[in-house]
Amino acid sequence: MDAERLVRMCRQALAQSRAVPDIVAEAWQALALAQAIGARLALVGPTELRGEARGLGEIGGRGCGVLDHPMVRSGTVRATGLTEVADPEAALLGLNVLLGDVGIALVGVACATDDEGLYWQCIETIDAADESSDRVRGMLRRLAEREPDRPPETVRGRAGP
Numbered sequence: 001m002d003a004e005r006l007v008r009m010c011r012q013a014l015a016q017s018r019a020v021p022d023i024v025a026e027a028w029q030a031l032a033l034a035q036a037i038g039a040r041l042a043l044v045g046p047t048e049l050r051g052e053a054r055g056l057g058e059i060g061g062r063g064c065g066v067l068d069h070p071m072v073r074s075g076t077v078r079a080t081g082l083t084e085v086a087d088p089e090a091a092l093l094g095l096n097v098l099l100g101d102v103g104i105a106l107v108g109v110a111c112a113t114d115d116e117g118l119y120w121q122c123i124e125t126i127d128a129a130d131e132s133s134d135r136v137r138g139m140l141r142r143l144a145e146r147e148p149d150r151p152p153e154t155v156r157g158r159a160g161p
Helices: 003-016 020-044 047-066 088-112 116-149
Strands: none
Touching: 003 020, 003 088, 020 047, 020 088, 020 116, 047 116, 088 116
């Protein structure tokens, strides 16, 4: 499945989450997706993105490790369905929005909980989402820098007319 589609699925699922366990699960899913997109771009993405993409994969993995959630044990990780990043720019733009949504959702959970462990998990995951977002913005800047040198039909990884 393409990265853009997975990002849309994650954003929709997060938006529909109302209960704390669901919000935490979707935050975990989003960071797992950031890890998968980073890993994929590090392997087969544009050369100028590979260093930042490796960093994104590592941060996303660290963020997943922070949240203790049954998704880890159930094997229902959406990111495992990632097969391609057809349009890196569009995927990264969507991922950046998703990471922002995750941060906002987790701030709400952290503010509403009396569970100190959950509070600190949320804070650490918010930090991981913010760090991931920084990496994504760095990759988007690199893509923007290279665009003037490339013919318009290949800017977004699409074939010509």
